[in-house]
Amino acid sequence: MTHHFDLVVRAARAVVDGVEQPATIGIHSGVIAAISLGGDTTGWTATSSVDLAADEVLLPGMVDSHVHVNEPGRTDWEGFTTATRAALRGGTTTIIDMPLNSLPPTTTLEGLQIKRASAAPQAFVDVGFWGGAVPGNLEELEKLDTAGVFGFKCFLVDSGVPEFPPLSREELRTYLARCAELDALLIVHAEDAAALDSAPPAAGPKYADFVASRPDESEVTAIESVIAAMRETGGRAHILHLSSAKALPAIRAAKAAGLPLTVETCPHYLTFTAETIRDGSTAHKCCPPIRSDANRTQLWDALADGTIDLVVSDHSPCTVHLKQLQSGDFGQAWGGVASVQLALSAVWTEARSRGFALTDVVRWMSTAPADLVGLTDKGRIAVGAAADLIAFAPDHHHLIDAATLEHKNKLTAYQDLTLDGDARRVWLRGRQVTILDDPHGTLLTKGS
Template structure:
């Protein structure tokens, strides 16, 4: 085997099997062929040794990215989104079925998405399907076409071409995904509890009041109830309210198949420090108070939140600043696929968490839940997606240096810990001049 290795990466520090240790990782044909000790590296055509201040990580898996191409490519496109992902140590993304036009709600629309992505992607890209009013009969064909599951909204999605499911339609869709064995991922807010009357122009307090914790918690209760009765697999996206954690914990204890993610911005920012007019921090559900943020960290620590993904949801600067800082008028979404790792690592280390835990939350756990067994880990047989990471280095976020399309960031000017120095996709350094990312299908490698 040694004679056939293309690359060996030697690291005094590497995250392997949930712990930090010294290893030599051998790569052949884009896959990890051997994980050996540092002192006896196998022979290879090329040997790379990490610096003493660097840690070898598996490539991160971000299962919540809005690329928007085609249709709204001026918001974000496959070339820019995947370049940003690679710069942030993310080697696999799953693209949301909106806000592109057309949305990924039929096989025909999926093929349009795949054709738009082909030849542009710097990292590997898979696709979610959408569950919307009127496409119940399309779910099976989308499932067979290789989508990784289905995204639905329980309230207005914000774009007219991707409608939301009422409780009855949601129950039917979840019964269908249960029959297929597919994962249903849910934007869980109850629209009847959204109070647009609380909006107060540029005041963040008004925006926060308009989307209370009860809106999330009530909707999550509906998801849990329908998952229980249907036997379906459900996943709650972008949890912002820690008040839903006990409900989710109890449901899982009784065997309901429901998982949950949160996002770097909910773990980083707090409502008390969001200034009026700071619409770069508008997202739905909203960033809540500091005590809620700390409760989310505690839930991660306890295993009640399964993983952390970006919900990279960019738009143009004009849309983000629409209404001159009016929280009711501005687009809601935070572009962060490049910054998720340093943002989470900054918060984690400040709270005594380890880099191995961060890798679990951002690589192995999302990969496992979404059927990507060959991603997110340093193990024999896995894809050789690797990251050279300097955890003690730091930087100040400069929007001009971010790789996503529009220079807007909630993190602008913020000092973050941890620098990605190199990203490998299947054993080769990610290179903008030679996009080598693949289009992934569920169940196929």
Template sequence: MPLSDMPVPDLVIRSRAVLVDGAFRPAAVVVHDGVVVAVEELDAAVEAAAEVILPPEQVLIPGIVDSHVHVNEPGRTDWEGFASATRAAARGGVTTIIDMPLNSIPPTTTPEALDLKREAAAPQAVIDVGFWGGAIPSSLGHLRELHDAGVFGFKAFLSPSGVDEFPHLSTAQLHEAMAEIAAFDGLLIVHAEDPERLDDAPEPEGASYSAFVRSRPDASELSAIEHVIDAVSQTGGRAHILHLSSARALPAIRDAKARGLRLTVETCPHYLSFDEEHIPDGGTQYKCCPPIRDAANQELLWEALVDGTIDLVASDHSPSTAELKFAGDGDFDQAWGGISGLELSFRAVWTGACERRIPLESVVGWMSGATAGLVGLADRGRIAVGARADLVAFDPEAEVTVSAAALAHKNPVSAFDGSRLRGSVERVWLRGEPVDETAAAGQLLSRG
């Protein structure tokens, strides 16, 4: 419909660089009722209720969609909650998060537990929130009920999760879950470490980071991913490998994709930003599982992103209290494993991309378009007519030194503390409205 035949739009945003169809160009983005209704030439005559002209140093991109966030509410809200997590997300240019089924109590493994999640999130969410379900031994045979209740897929661990209320699946149970989920064409997302290989590895040695990495060897990831590939091959189902840290698994992943198996893979900002050689002994703020590995491994992950072997990047924001994160005074065996990076994830990846001359449009593709595609949210992750007007004004050349104490997530701990990052999120619009950190304007999302 021509603009002249439409009601007066709510908003027009003009920028010399708008990301449209994978490339930046000058444009005027016209918004009405929360949706992009036109993408016009920069100087097009558009009368709207409000007009924003971005300064030349800012670009307009779609809101980031973070498909891997641990909010932890209800039950462990002292670790994180919907108010603090969604506020941090918005400050980082994230307009949609999908919440993991743990470490909340109860975990999201039943429709009733999903209802509790929704009740907790609804009065607090600053941005949009969707939910993953959990595949644990006791929920097998009942996953369709949770699927029908609206979760975007099912998270499973193949090794102990770290919390008693979310036990891992055996290899046989993995195949059982994959077959059950394939029957209704759902999605299984997998923490892939093989517990037998972990048991065979040497124990962590106190504050030694290199000993901690040896305790979570590449072989554990590779073995578990091979189990997932086998389950996908046997069932025809769809699986997604979470937080890939080991480049040793890339050949198996490439082979699976070449065979046409329905497998996707993510990595995380911390694996792309930090390396084993620069993590100090006792630096438990860097502890995560699987672990951050060496610099050569990191470069192979970047290469796999560029060539499409790895499909997307998500934060795996997994916070805890400072007491838990630094438990044991630097002992990697005692400290909680998880990186708090929700507010920084987009800028961290952009910083690494700049060092490798990877363009901003690729980073947005990995963290917005691809993540939205993973969960089937076709209405976002791009700037196009008919898409949601979830938009971010971003200054790609600005630089900031991170202070964990100034971040919006609940506990002031982050591996990125002191890092120098590129980029600044200047403005964020949710459905065409400026995000207000004091208003619970976010919507609760359901699959489909």
């Protein structure tokens, strides 16, 4: 029987079904139509074919469900052209955009429509959108859900921008109950306002003082509040950017009890440690903060045992002047790490040093984020999945220079680090794409 494909990709190493193994992939109309693991491609013909180099591994494109693009309104911080080019260059083929720090925020149907109109002509990768849950927009949730957002983000502390205020504990329960009625996911920036108010304020260039201003207890208390609200409402919740390992016991207990709780962490929490961050290095400021080396080890252990489900970038850029580089004042600097282009390499570099494999990284950074948002045709090399693929060179070493990154503002916490891995070629729905091409990304909606 003859099978004709638009493209056939042959790889001596590919991550398929959670195993690194030889594979030949047949692609038709942007979808993986056939996979041969044994090398038998009798009857296969193709319009074009590609053989990966001996030092390359075929991976599914990464899925990053935590990216702040900031356009429109704060496009000088980042925009869809630069953010999606950076994602593409780093091996990420799908991003889900956060509902802040754009103006307007994605807290209304009108705000979503404005955001989609901005993104549509600029997307170099596929783009979906989170909605926002803020005081006063409870009636907007159903409209946003119907329009296809992938869930709703809330803060339990000041977000840093006035147009996206936090929910109180009572509002958290109310909004989670509404999400349960809609079968929608609530994703939570989990720091507790009272715990932060009782901590010493952040001021000056000492990194230790900044960490003290956002203690572990703020995360633990907030996550316990989310778990309590889940028990009361039956809602599904996801903890964003987990930093503190002290919250792991509560998370493990909630999962053991069968609560539908998921958790992410980020490359910067897995790469850096508080002990090695220089005073005044505000490129490393993020909230919650990067903590100790012992804390980092516990986060890696929690990834290994499944307590933490996924790793995403939390790409949160700003203009260089907002980082207060001259004063190095952590109290005044904007918090966020620009990293969507470097996320895969950063995680792979540290993961391999700890004995993890590419199969683990694919699970954390591709399959699990896709599953979180219900994109079951993304994040895997499988028949019926979108042919979003990368030829990844895991042994390629590169010295990071912010000036060469696609991010709009040339500042990164990874400056002068040597990272492993390079996404040499990227296919989006079976089409090989580069940052020099016209944008070929599509806008995604929940259930699409």
